[in-house]
Amino acid sequence: MLELMICSLVTILPDYLYRRYVQGKRFGKEITFFSVWYELRWGITGCLMLTVSLITVIxxxxxSTSSATLYFxxxxxxxxxxxxxxxxxxxxxQAVKKGDVLFTLDDSKQKAALETAKRKVAEVDATMQTAQADVIKAEAQVGEAKANYQQAKDELEVKSELQRRNPGIVPQRDIDKLQVxxxxRQSGIDAANAARQAAALQVSTSLPAQKASAEAARDQAQVDLDKTxxxxxxxxRVEQFLVRPGDVVNQLMRPAGVLIPEEAGRKVLQAGFGQIEAQVMQTGMVAEATCMSKPWVIIPMVITTVQDYIAAGQFRSGEQLLEAQNAIRPGTILVFLEPLYKGGLDGVTPGSSCIVNAYTSNHEEVSAKDTPAGRRFVLHAIDAVGLVHALLLRIQALLLPVKTLVLSGH
Incomplete structure (x- = not known):
């Protein structure tokens, strides 16, 4: 309607004034209700064509879009x-801070598992002390075996020397027994060394590994206990927190409630524009928004991100082939807008429905010296008609409470 009124000022109104004051025709006489079309046909036709063109350009x-909200x-x-x-x-x-305890689960099973793991660590520690005593015992047995070996060897050497000096004084059988x-005794030394090495390995390798496993099991039990x-x-802020002692909760079917982050939906506004504006929407465009939860206020915005994909084109693999005509509603181009000034979204409730206008700016190209005069005029006209859309947004913001509270029938 506003565009029609503006266009009529330069089409129908001059046509009427020309026929009324130049041609001398009078409204109600020569210009009647039935002759309006014929008398003002050029003005009416020009007004309609100019209105359609102006609306298209604007x-x-x-x-503009009314599909805008602060998602969170x-x-x-x-x-x-x-x-x-x-x-x-x-x-x-209730408002909560990071780390506050919301609720606890029954932890009797986890406490029992933790106590068992702690006992296992203590058992390994006791075994390690016993193994260290076994190492000392094995070293003593090695010394004892070496002493016995040395005694048998000395006796063999003495009798072998006597046999060499005076053959027959020592029976050969005694010498053979001593050699055996x-x-x-040498085998006894080897066995004692092996026992000592086994005890040392038990202390240095096996038991530390068992202790590490026991400590890992203890830590896992502690983690399971902390998860309760x-x-x-x-x-x-916690909302819809209906859980009570005795309720069963799990990850699949029984959530306890929802936690809404403190800054959720208070920094970025998301809006969906029509696909036909894909070539127009650019990062850095200036925009304006008015939201239902904060009426009569125009919020200056700036487009920070334009999503490269349209959600209507996504699909999931399944057992059926994709049928294109099932996508009845065309998808929109999702853009992210942030307030141009700090605190611009203060007072706007997250999730609020908003109306957003984005404005194309050709100021740099218009100001460039190498831009042709004709193109400069067209671009300047395109930027100028944005004032009409800005005025429409303010009219919408003014009438939004009336439309919501009175005309909607609530």
Missing amino acids: FYFHP RTVPILPEGSGRVAEVNVKFT LVDQ IVRAGVDG
Whole structure:
């Protein structure tokens, strides 16, 4: 309507004034209700053509959308396992800080596992002390075996020397027995060394490995016990927290509630523009928004990101082939907008519905010296008609409470 009124000022109105004051025709006489089309046909035709052109230029180069909101991600309150609730520390809705305990699960099983793991570590420590005593014992046995070996060897050498000096004084059988005894004592030394090495390996390698495994099992049991205490991962607010002692919660079916991060939905506004504006939407474009939760306020914005993909084109692999005509509604181009000034979104409730206008700016190209005069005029006209869309947004912001509270029938 506003575009029609503006276009009529330069088409229908001059045509009427020409026929009224130049040709002398009077409204109600020569210009009647039935002769309006014929008398003002040039003005009416020009007005309609100019209105359609103006609307096309405005909505293409300065796109608008009412599909805009402050999306935010909620964090489900879930334990890492499953169990029965033992104690609840927060209310149905309450502000929490990172690390605050929300609720605890029954931990009797985890405490028993932790105590068993601790006992296993103590058992390995006791075994290590026993093994160290075995090492000392094995070293003593090595010394004893060496002494016995040396005694048998000395006796063999004495009798062998006597046999050499005076053959027959010592029976050969005694010398053979002593040689067997020396070999036996040598084997005893080897066995004692092997026992000592085994005891040393037990102390230096086997038992430390067993202790490390026992400590790992103890740490795992401690982790499982800590998992029974559910804490807030971020600063925020707990909502719909209905869990009570005795309830069973798990990751698949029974979340305890939701945690809304403190800054969720308070920094970025997401808006979906029509696909036809794909070539117009650019990062850095200036925009304006008005939101239902903060009426009568125009918020200056700037486009920070333009999503390269349209969500309507995504699909998941399945047993059926993709049928293109099932995508009835065309997807939109998702853009992310941030306030141009600090605190611009203060007072806007996260999740609020908003209306967003984006404005094309050709100032740099218009100001360039090498831009032709004709193109400069067209670009300047495109930038100028953005004022119409800005005025429309302000009218929408003014009428939004009336439309919502009165005309919608609530």
